[in-house]
Amino acid sequence: MLLRQLASKLDLDTSIISKVERGDRQLKKEQIPLLAEILNADKEELLMLWLADQVYSVIEGEPMADEALKSVSKKLKKAK
Amino acid sequence: MLLRQLASKLDLDTSIISKVERGDRQLKKEQIPLLAEILNADKEELLMLWLADQVYSVIEGEPMADEALKSVSKKLKKAK
DNA sequence: TATATATTTGCCAATATTTGTCAAGACATA
DNA sequence: TATGTCTTGACAAATATTGGCAAATATATA
Structure with missing residues (x-):
């Protein structure tokens, strides 16, 4: 599929898709289900990967990651 | 120590410290080492906890957390 | 090679989020 | 009541994110 079709x-804009594919940008959460379609x-899977990306960008390069x-x-376990 | 002294x-502003203590706000990363002093x-420890807070606020309430x-x-292991 | 098509990149404007200030109110205590 | 401390919400300023555009680059094809 061409970028402009996906876009x-x-x-x-295609430029955004291009950046997403190269890891320069991240999509917005709302766009993930649509992308999955x-x-x-799998929507859940994609959403999980998106979440992981969010987390990664927070801890990236941190010595205490x-x-x-x-x-x-x-904390998550306790919260349940 | 009084809020206004810490502030x-x-x-x-004291209002920010108050919010931080109640969990309504988070400090900026640059403020953590100063706070530790x-x-x-321990600076490292505090920075680690601050990082954990950042991560938590990303995954909070997410089913796939x-x-x-x-x-x-x-991914982190592979990156090393 | 020349042309068309596709992708990438840098820059800018619009929008959203975060951060800090201020003022009013709540609470405790003398 | 008067004073000192903390809390809260509304607002403004600073910062970050998002998307679009256009030029540059890459890729395919005649």
Whole structure:
């Protein structure tokens, strides 16, 4: 599928899609379900990957990333 | 220590400190080392907790939070 | 090679989010 | 009541995100 086809379906400029594919940009959360439909992919899975990207961009390059993640996992378990 | 003392040392309004203590706001990353000094706490530890807060606010309420965290951990290991 | 088509890149404007200020109110205590 | 501390919400300023445009680059094809 061409970028402009994907772009038009997502109602975005091709340049944005290009950036997304190269990792320069991230889509908005609302765009993920639509993308999943277009690509015929699993929405939950895609949303999970999107979330992971969000988290990654927060901890990227942080020396304490690993410890922080563990701390979050702990808190998450307690929250349930 | 009074809020206004802490506030003045951090060069912030007391209202912000109040909100931070109640979890309504988060400090900026740059303010953490300073806070650690003032409280005589471990900078690394505080920064780690701050990071964890950032991550938590990203995944909070997300059904796929757990999977996403695992995915990030995996990616983190590979990146090293 | 020349032309058409597709992608990438940098820059800018619009929008959204975050951060800080201020003023009013709540609460405790003398 | 008067004073000092903390909390809250409305607002403004600063910052970040998002999307579009146009030029540059890459890729395909005659």
